Amino acid sequence: MTETDVVIAGAGPNGLMLACELALAGVRPVVLDRLPAPTDEPKANGLVGQVIRQLDMRGLYQACGGEAGPPRPVPGWMFSAMPMSFVEVADNPMHALMLQQPRLVELLVARAGDLGVDVRWGHGVAGVSPTSGGATVAVESSDGPYDLDATYLVAADGGRSLIRKSLGIDFPGSTSDTVSRVAHVKLPDDLRAEDGTYVIPGYGPLPFGHTRLGNGGLIAAQFQPGRLLLGTIEFGRTDGVGDVPMTIGELRESARRVIGVDVPIEAPTGPGPHALRRIDGQNSRQASTYREGNVLLLGDAAHVHSAMGGPGLNLGLQDAVNLGWKLAAEVKGSAPDGLLDTYDSERRPVGERVMMQSLSQTALMAPGPEIDALRQLFGELMELPAVREHMAHLLAGSDVRYPVGDSHPLSGYLAPELSLDDGTRLAELLHRARPVLLDLSGGGFAASAGAWADRVDLVTGGSADTSVAALLVRPDGYVAWATDSPDGLGLPEALARWFGPA
Numbered sequence: 001m002t003e004t005d006v007v008i009a010g011a012g013p014n015g016l017m018l019a020c021e022l023a024l025a026g027v028r029p030v031v032l033d034r035l036p037a038p039t040d041e042p043k044a045n046g047l048v049g050q051v052i053r054q055l056d057m058r059g060l061y062q063a064c065g066g067e068a069g070p071p072r073p074v075p076g077w078m079f080s081a082m083p084m085s086f087v088e089v090a091d092n093p094m095h096a097l098m099l100q101q102p103r104l105v106e107l108l109v110a111r112a113g114d115l116g117v118d119v120r121w122g123h124g125v126a127g128v129s130p131t132s133g134g135a136t137v138a139v140e141s142s143d144g145p146y147d148l149d150a151t152y153l154v155a156a157d158g159g160r161s162l163i164r165k166s167l168g169i170d171f172p173g174s175t176s177d178t179v180s181r182v183a184h185v186k187l188p189d190d191l192r193a194e195d196g197t198y199v200i201p202g203y204g205p206l207p208f209g210h211t212r213l214g215n216g217g218l219i220a221a222q223f224q225p226g227r228l229l230l231g232t233i234e235f236g237r238t239d240g241v242g243d244v245p246m247t248i249g250e251l252r253e254s255a256r257r258v259i260g261v262d263v264p265i266e267a268p269t270g271p272g273p274h275a276l277r278r279i280d281g282q283n284s285r286q287a288s289t290y291r292e293g294n295v296l297l298l299g300d301a302a303h304v305h306s307a308m309g310g311p312g313l314n315l316g317l318q319d320a321v322n323l324g325w326k327l328a329a330e331v332k333g334s335a336p337d338g339l340l341d342t343y344d345s346e347r348r349p350v351g352e353r354v355m356m357q358s359l360s361q362t363a364l365m366a367p368g369p370e371i372d373a374l375r376q377l378f379g380e381l382m383e384l385p386a387v388r389e390h391m392a393h394l395l396a397g398s399d400v401r402y403p404v405g406d407s408h409p410l411s412g413y414l415a416p417e418l419s420l421d422d423g424t425r426l427a428e429l430l431h432r433a434r435p436v437l438l439d440l441s442g443g444g445f446a447a448s449a450g451a452w453a454d455r456v457d458l459v460t461g462g463s464a465d466t467s468v469a470a471l472l473v474r475p476d477g478y479v480a481w482a483t484d485s486p487d488g489l490g491l492p493e494a495l496a497r498w499f500g501p502a
């Protein structure tokens with residue numbers, strides 16, 4: 001039996017991100033994945049929302065394909081196939097980055113390796129027994145079975161999480177009556193117009209993204225050259241096809257039902273693997289708790305929902321960044337009472353909001369005159385500036401305000417993008433995943449923060465981007481405390497609340 005502080009089951013994007021966060025804080029977990037190597041199965045095509053700013057706070061934004069400088073917002077997004085403009089939203093929070101999930105995993109595997117994390121491919125979790133001091137993890141590998149005694153176990157083992165099920169953690173929610181099909185396909189070259197779009201005889205150009213039609217939804221996107229992704233969503237039907245593998249012919253039949261004409265879909269050419277997937281009934285489910293003793297749920301193990309609009313990694317990677325510094329503080333013995341419980345109390349409500357908006361998007365894709373009317377009403381509401389602002393923050397996940405115990409208007413939110421007079425960006429100060437006390441008042445806060453100097457980086461300077469006198473920023477980038485006056489009232493309490501006694 002080997003003893004380990006933290007075992008993470010699952011080397012998907014969320015498990016790997018957590019591993020990197022822990023390692024930055026000086027705790028090196030063991031990561032187990034039953035796959036022999038990282039998979040190149042196509043899943044997410046991009047990152048959407050506030051997580052892009054958090055990746056910037058770790059120096060990962062450019063590595064993920066971002067341009068030089070701070071992340072720039074996108075002018076709009078889609079909600080259930082309805083375009084929304086965020087151009088006039090003040091401090092538009094919506095960001096998007098095209099990034100294939102296997103590439104993200106590849107980046108995180110390399111980063112975890114650089115940070116000294118022990119990632120064991122081909123080591124699957126076969127069982128879990130909670131113990132008084134943590135959990136015993138039964139592992140199966142090609143070298144034979146073995147047990148790991150973990151003080152903390154993180155289940156990042158995906159939507160069908162064996163660990164969540166073994167612990168009997170409820171996963172309440174709903175399963176829709178939709179059947180979604182998606183595949184990489186080839187269409188005949190002579191259907192291609194000069195601007196690169198495909199024109200389907202009897203239907204017209206295939207629009208990018210989701211389109212709602214009388215009989216369901218159509219999805220078309222070309223995220224990579226030569227790889228057209230085509231999909232359908234049909235309502236009120238389960239084909240009873242069970243585990244029969246999806247075929248290109250099945251997608252072609254479905255596309256014919258949805259758009260009313262034949263779409264001459266062929267199997268894709270070029271190197272794979274290619275997407276070919278049917279989801280018969282979309283689950284929208286969330287674990288009833290993200291923490292059971294010393295076992296924590298992360299990412300898809302904690303929540304599953306529709307991929308429409310791409311909220312999955314925004315949610316899961318931010319779970320990881322929220323959990324990392326708290327779990328590391330527990331392991332190192334510096335965590336104040338109750339810190340680890342705030343992972344559940346802060347992140348579960350965020351998951352509930354994603355569930356709410358993704359279910360709404362699915363509902364608004366359904367056929368029928370009632371939904372036509374709802375979409376018209378929704379479109380009218382979207383003309384109102386306050387509604388656009390609300391939607392931008394909902395979809396970006398930036399409406400999240402944690403109850404941090406401080407009433408300053410910035411407290412509880414992700415810290416704003418700001419630069420010091422010497423050009424250093426606040427995001428850069430967070431690359432090491434340590435808390436930062438940013439003193440913009442000329443050094444008046446150093447004395448009250450001195451007793452936390454081992455845990456909190458004190459940075460002094462000036463900034464033309466804000467009028468606040470000081471900001472205490474947690475390692476996850478959230479503002480724990482802020483003040484506009486130089487008196488520093490409440491700072492020692494905030495430092496103790498989040499980072500332990502002086």
Ligand SMILES: Cc1cc2nc3c(=O)[nH]c(=O)nc-3n(C[C@H](O)[C@H](O)[C@H](O)COP(=O)(O)OP(=O)(O)OC[C@H]3O[C@@H](n4cnc5c(N)ncnc54)[C@H](O)[C@@H]3O)c2cc1C
Pocket residue numbers: 009010011012013014015032033034035042043044045046047048101123124125126156157158159162277298299300301307309310311312313314316
């Ligand atoms: C078609 C599709 C398109 C999507 N598009 C987007 C998008 O555009 N944007 C977006 O944000 N999200 C998207 N998503 C959602 C996104 O892919 C998931 O949210 C993401 O994969 C969740 O990551 P995870 O690390 O939590 O779990 P997973 O990626 O499922 O990783 C879990 C890991 O655990 C391992 N594992 C499982 N069981 C065990 C075990 N017993 N022992 C050891 N290891 C185990 C698995 O091998 C796997 O490597 C999409 C999903 C799909 C299916």
